[in-house]
Amino acid sequence: MCRLCAQILPEEAFAEKVLDIINGAAINQMLSLGHQSGLFDTLAGLEPATSEAIAERAGLNERYVREWLGAMVVSGILVYDPDAALYHLPPSHAAFLTRDASPNNLAVVAQFMPMLGTVEGGILECFRKGGGLRYEEYPGFHRVMAEDSGQSVVMNLFSHILPLVDGLDARLRDGIEVLDLGCGSGRALIAMAQRYPASRFVGYDLSHEAVGNARGEADRLQLGNIEFAVRDVSRLDDRDRFDLVTAFDAIHDQARPERVLAVVNEALKVDGVFLMVDIAASSRLENNVGHPLAPTLYAISCMHCMSVSLGQGGRGLGTVWGRELALSMLQEAGFGRTEVHQLEHDIQNYYYVNRKA
Numbered sequence: 586m587c588r589l590c591a592q593i594l595p596e597e598a599f600a601e602k603v604l605d606i607i608n609g610a611a612i613n614q615m616l617s618l619g620h621q622s623g624l625f626d627t628l629a630g631l632e633p634a635t636s637e638a639i640a641e642r643a644g645l646n647e648r649y650v651r652e653w654l655g656a657m658v659v660s661g662i663l664v665y666d667p668d669a670a671l672y673h674l675p676p677s678h679a680a681f682l683t684r685d686a687s688p689n690n691l692a693v694v695a696q697f698m699p700m701l702g703t704v705e706g707g708i709l710e711c712f713r714k715g716g717g718l719r720y721e722e723y724p725g726f727h728r729v730m731a732e733d734s735g736q737s738v739v740m741n742l743f744s745h746i747l748p749l750v751d752g753l754d755a756r757l758r759d760g761i762e763v764l765d766l767g768c769g770s771g772r773a774l775i776a777m778a779q780r781y782p783a784s785r786f787v788g789y790d791l792s793h794e795a796v797g798n799a800r801g802e803a804d805r806l807q808l809g810n811i812e813f814a815v816r817d818v819s820r821l822d823d824r825d826r827f828d829l830v831t832a833f834d835a836i837h838d839q840a841r842p843e844r845v846l847a848v849v850n851e852a853l854k855v856d857g858v859f860l861m862v863d864i865a866a867s868s869r870l871e872n873n874v875g876h877p878l879a880p881t882l883y884a885i886s887c888m889h890c891m892s893v894s895l896g897q898g899g900r901g902l903g904t905v906w907g908r909e910l911a912l913s914m915l916q917e918a919g920f921g922r923t924e925v926h927q928l929e930h931d932i933q934n935y936y937y938v939n940r941k942a
């Protein structure tokens with residue numbers, strides 16, 4: 586059979602697949618609502634209950650809650666006793682859908698597509714005319730991003746991520762200079778500043794909203810060893826200043842990623858380390874078929890990461906720029922040594938540990 590023919594499904598199987606996709610998207614929207622409304626957390630604390638009892642406990646409108654409960658039952662998220670009209674979230678399901686389940690709370694991730702759906706009209710215009718959207722056009726982006734990295738990055742930072750760099754914990758304890766670029770709401774940097782009071786931390790981001798959130802939290806915690814600023818990291822002109830630069834999911838959506846990698850190299854001290862966490866995928870489309878998150882990654886790229894880069898007249902690398910391209914760009918930027926790690930808890934990212942020589 587020819588290479589293309591081998592990928593074609595029989596008609597009926599294809600139609601079923603498309604229906605499954607449509608239902609999946611609908612359930613995803615309901616998962617996002619269940620998380621934001623607190624319904625999953627409410628259900629996890631309840632024995633099997635009626636819609637009235639659930640709505641009352643959650644402080645929500647019963648009619649909306651009942652319709653949502655229906656969606657959850659028919660999609661197999663909740664179980665249902667029709668005789669007593671009782672709904673229940675089994676603990677084995679709650680383990681992936683509640684705030685207590687963090688870092689395994691998949692309902693956090695379910696928020697991305699509904700949030701990105703709010704800009705569908707603008708993206709459609711970009712399909713017609715090219716260009717892209719601005720970060721500020723995505724309501725809720727920084728909230729969802731902070732929640733997501735709060736569980737995928739921050740909860741694993743000290744146990745799994747920082748130990749990837751030999752001796753880093755000791756250096757941070759002694760006191761070093763750290764920059765987090767594209768820091769968003771600053772959760773990772775704030776966690777480091779709390780743990781390592783002898784080190785000094787700087788976070789830069791383009792977004793006023795994100796930097797405002799980060800500053801607010803740092804002030805609330807009365808941290809004296811951290812500062813945040815609105816800055817375009819492609820315009821940094823520091824030389825030999827930092828011992829550690831981190832970028833958590835913040836390179837692939839840059840307008841000028843090659844420039845950012847080069848300025849990071851210049852900003853690092855000679856024995857400095859650049860820890861770049863970015864999407865685990867291949868630069869070759871055919872290698873990403875079967876990747877457990879590939880459809881989500883390409884969709885997020887189309888709706889956000891590629892678009893915000895193109896919107897600044899940038900390169901539009903896309904979320905799925907992949908390991909092969911990342912490695913060659915890191916080398917071109919002057920990094921002489923790169924190790925790539927994957928962590929068991931995280932199927933979404935590669936961890937690139939880069940040194941100058």
Ligand SMILES: C[S@@+](CC[C@H](N)C(=O)[O-])C[C@H]1O[C@@H](n2cnc3c(N)ncnc32)[C@H](O)[C@@H]1O
Pocket residue numbers: 720730731734738766767768769770789790791792795816817818819832833834835838839840
């Ligand atoms: C995908 S978010 C990641 C945020 C954060 N690191 C996290 O893990 O939650 C990428 C961030 O990079 C920021 N960003 C993009 N280009 C930038 C630039 N040239 N200078 C500074 N920040 C930039 C965006 O505003 C956004 O907050």
